[in-house]
Amino acid sequence: QVQLQQSGPGLVKPSQTLSLTCAISGDSVSSNSAAWNWIRQSPSRGLEWLGRTYYRSKWYNDYAISVKSRITINPDTSKNQFSLQLNSVTPEDTAVYYCASGTAAAGIGYWGQGTLVTVSS
Amino acid sequence: QSALTQPASVSGSPGQSITISCTGTSSDVGAYNYVSWYQQHPGKAPKLMMYDVSNRPSGVSNRFSGSKSGNTASLTISGLQAEDEADYYCISYTSSGTLVFGTGTKVTVL
Numbered sequence: 143q144v145q146l147q148q149s150g151p152g153l154v155k156p157s158q159t160l161s162l163t164c165a166i167s168g169d170s171v172s173s174n175s176a177a178w179n180w181i182r183q184s185p186s187r188g189l190e191w192l193g194r195t196y197y198r199s200k201w202y203n204d205y206a207i208s209v210k211s212r213i214t215i216n217p218d219t220s221k222n223q224f225s226l227q228l229n230s231v232t233p234e235d236t237a238v239y240y241c242a243s244g245t246a247a248a249g250i251g252y253w254g255q256g257t258l259v260t261v262s263s
Numbered sequence: 264q265s266a267l268t269q270p271a272s273v274s275g276s277p278g279q280s281i282t283i284s285c286t287g288t289s290s291d292v293g294a295y296n297y298v299s300w301y302q303q304h305p306g307k308a309p310k311l312m313m314y315d316v317s318n319r320p321s322g323v324s325n326r327f328s329g330s331k332s333g334n335t336a337s338l339t340i341s342g343l344q345a346e347d348e349a350d351y352y353c354i355s356y357t358s359s360g361t362l363v364f365g366t367g368t369k370v371t372v373l
Contacts, residue, residue, distance in 0.1 A: 170358065189364040190364060232279055240308060240309075248315075249313070249314030249315075249320065250309075250354070
């Protein structure tokens with residue numbers, strides 16, 4: 143059973159960087175069959191897939207076009223976790239952010255608890 | 264990448280069947296059988312209900328079924344129950360190697 147535990151600040155100032163971490167138990171961030179996603183949800187935008195990192199003999203990242211210029215998702219093999227960094231945030235980035243485990247083929251079966259991040263001065 | 268199109272709301276009486284559609288393009292839904300469906304109750308994280316168009320994860324009721332025709336995928340709930348009242352989202356793999364969610368559908372049990 144995979145469990146994902148999110149951590150990070152709930153308030154970020156405009157133009158600054160949003161940073162969240164997702165600690166994994168029950169699987170490895172270096173698994174050759176898993177993918178590690180960040181997804182957000184807001185009343186105005188619904189559920190929005192932001193990107194993922196995964197290992198298939200080497201590390202890969204895919205990012206949504208809407209945030210591609212501002213996003214970085216990194217694995218941390220020493221701590222078995224992965225992180226999200228979203229630069230130059232605006233109030234439109236206010237949302238509940240989820241980390242989640244899963245692939246396009248198998249579906250996204252495991253989700254973190256969600257973190258409400260508010261962008262405000 | 265535009266969000267997949269779902270009806271904003273669908274309703275039905277207990278015991279009835281309802282179908283939620285998820286319409287994309289030939290670059291996402293129409294190109295791959297990598298469509299999955301999620302149920303979300305208020306204040307909770309989404310729950311995987313269907314993957315690869317028509318495969319149910321272990322533990323999901325067989326009242327839920329999935330299908331696809333062309334650029335449109337569908338989730339059918341048979342024998343509607345009060346506990347099925349929730350928001351439902353589809354997601355598809357795209358030709359860009361990304362994932363895209365649907366706009367979401369609120370299911371109401373009358």
